[in-house]
Amino acid sequence: MSDTPFGFGLPPEEPENGDEGKKKDQQSGGGQGPFGFGPPGAGGPGADNPLAAMFGSMNPNDLGAAFQQLGQMLSYEGGPVNWDMAKQIARQTVSQGTSDGTKDASVGPAERTAVQDAVRLADLWLDDATSLPSGAASAVAWSRAEWVEATLPVWKELVDPVAERVGAAMGDVLPEEMQAMAGPLIGMMRSMGGAMFGTQIGQAVGVLAGEVVGSTDIGLPLGPAGKAALLPLNIASFGKDLGIPLEEVRLYLALREAAHQRLFSHVPWLRSHLFGAVEGYARGIKVDTAKLEDVVGQLDPQNPEQLQDALQQGMFQPEDTPEQKAALARLETALALVEGWVDAVVHAAAKPRLSSADALRETLRRRRATGGPAEQTFATLIGLELRPRRLRDASRLWASLTDARGVDGRDGLWAHPDMLPTASDLDDPDGFVHREQLDFSELDKMLGEAASGSAEKTNLKKDDAPADENKDDDKGDGTE
Template sequence: MSDTPFGFGLPPEEPEDGDGKKKGPAGGGQGAGGQGGPGNPFAGFGLPGAGGPGGPGGGDNPFAAMFGSLNPNDLGAAFQQLGQMLSYEGGPVNWDMAKQIARQTVAQGTPDGTKDASIGPAERSAVEEAVRLADIWLDGVTSLPSGANTAVAWSRAEWVEATLPAWQQLVDPVAERVGTAMGEVLPEEMQSVAGPLIGMMRSMGGAMFGQQIGQAVGVLAGEVVGSTDIGLPLGPAGKAALLPLNVEAFSKDLGVPKDEIRLYLALREAAHQRLFAHVPWLRSHMFGAVEGYARGIKVDTSKLEDVVGQFDPSHPEELQEALQQGLFQPEDTPEQKAALARLETALALVEGWVDAVVHEAAKPRLSGADALRETLRRRRASGGPAEQTFATLIGLQLRPRRLRDASRLWASLTDARGVDGRDRLWEHPDMLPTASDLDDPDGFVHHEQADFSELDKMLGEAANGGPDLRKEEGGNGTDGKDDTDGTDGKDDTGK
């Protein structure tokens, strides 16, 4: 990233005065070109060098406070960066910038000094073998067939490339709301004449989100071990993926053989792939729940007004800090609460099912199964810095708060109904347990068991030709006698 004021990296440290206070950027002044004019496109924006009342000291210009002052020596580079940023005409997030920054973040390595590296043939072969064996084990504990057409070993950079489309689907709805709000915070009397400025602000908003999302994706790429760590299918359909470098980091200090760890993680990845491949409505249900929640989020316009009103291009980190502190507040409405409950329950049910079937497959075969299960449960419950960044950006933590409850419920359903009966609940979203069912798993299992028995009876009758339709109401045949007890010794013709 550039060190210029619009580089969106951390700016150079400001000099301090004798009292230890920041002086702010050096220079200031109007710079050369004291008089703006019709040919100066920045004349009305109060940028240094614009001249006239729009320059520093022009208190009548409502935009002057927004842009502050720049060192004239930095103007060329600043305007070049500004032009690149404002030329963006895409959606609410500048995803080209997000991708660039994510890859730069990955290239810098993780805090422990681990750098990204290309995946070698031996690592690819190990991942492919682990996923192949995981699928064999899962065949015995779920009725859902394999959902992984291929098994891939990704570097961190490859994970970034593969998952950005899913992040775009998650983040765009909220970013769109921010882009709209940035135009609405201008004073009413300025709305009619501020079209170009509103467009500029939205472009800046896209750049702000692109910078933050890119950094978060880059950091998360150093933490994840596969494509389904957050419970959503982030990668392409049918690709079970592991990141060998991150699996290696995850394995440290666990006291479990690395081969077992790789296999356990492959079991989880393959189980997620089965679920999303063979439950066709599930992906849209999950992403729809995120979008439904996003629709109920309101932007804190008072905070946004403060940020816009005090914006200084020489300190773009102030915009970043505003995003990091959060601009979003959930609406306290029944609809928003229902959307949140729907999303949290869906996340818990997916993660709980994966947890239950993986444990059933791994427990008899892997000595470290219990320890790995607990480690991953805690890791999933606590999240990490990158997850917190996304929580701030989209106002939502993609975390299965009720993972343990859901896992117990799926295990109880397996005991009561068997593997086929348990997995049959995924046939339709209306058949799945609700949030209240997670409060009382035993009650749901017993209730469903009764319903399941009745369904089995109906299906059995249908398979045998259906119920005896020749019986009249009350169970009587055409002879007018009750044939249900079989005591009259006659068939329904009365013979």
């Protein structure tokens, strides 16, 4: 099947060998993708999805009964995503554990204390590496389930605009006369779409909860503002085969979390800038309505399997519009600058103090390059794939700016989005640094000349003042 950015699709028909084949298909998870609506052979929470089972057994004779049952099951009337279902699926995914066999567990007092101490020490080290003050008012240790609970509100803010646009495109494709006749059916389809979105997003968030080590792994502030968060269980899994003491791994990851907190706390426009790029992408979504109308026009109401086949063939592929390209480029560049700044600042703080700093830095870079949490999440939810080359270039640019202008000059670029490097600047970091040096030299020269001119004028006024006073005195003497 051809996947859309949200992996729409439905399972194939019921096997021809009757109840026995149906039973085998259900036991093997056949007809279900990673989120319960894709190709066969995948497991996960979707394997027990009643929607997939229903569509798998649907035939023309019980079409009415099937939709009646579907309407009862999908009574959800909220937004484009059923977030109650997403939360439930995410929690179920977390409870199943990760592929390495680790199960989620409550965080103990010793782990909480270790995280708090690590964040506190990390903030002290960062004071020498950045001019931005601490942004973490508190430090917390989360279980995977707690990470899901704490980050779902931000996922909702990120995903809803995209899901809304895709859902609207799905509803608008029917001719007006069909929409008038099929009003209740469209409502049920939207509820079904909300359930499909909720299932997929819940699965994605649940899987991500087994990988992330903090609240800022994907370059966005997913947790509450001012709260540095680490996941002790995932930190232990991350450092298990590195041959580096757990204390050093925890401290290095605490440096990254604390650096992100400083940036997002003291650059007030940054969060809205990033989230605005996601909304810009959503506004640019344009579904190929001509293709959809062609498919819908050829559907036979007496042959519902035809609709199922059309869904499987990816009839909801969004077009690659200039608006989307521009929004994704803006988001990708901003995320690269955030990650590059954190990488450069953390390395500056850790290098003199941790013997494992270089190894940990390279491990995290490779993790991202081979499909880390950020790439997987954005590729699944909004079609964005971060390019590791951008992160390395951004880190090199920030390091070069530090050498050329110092910590204060480097961090001063975050004062306004127009001052930040662009995507073309990431292609030529040295050129940007050199140009910035020239621009600031000229600015300093202009300011110096302005200051000198102002001083000369002030001196001239001072020199003229006594003469005027004497002149007034002479006039006064004459009148007397």
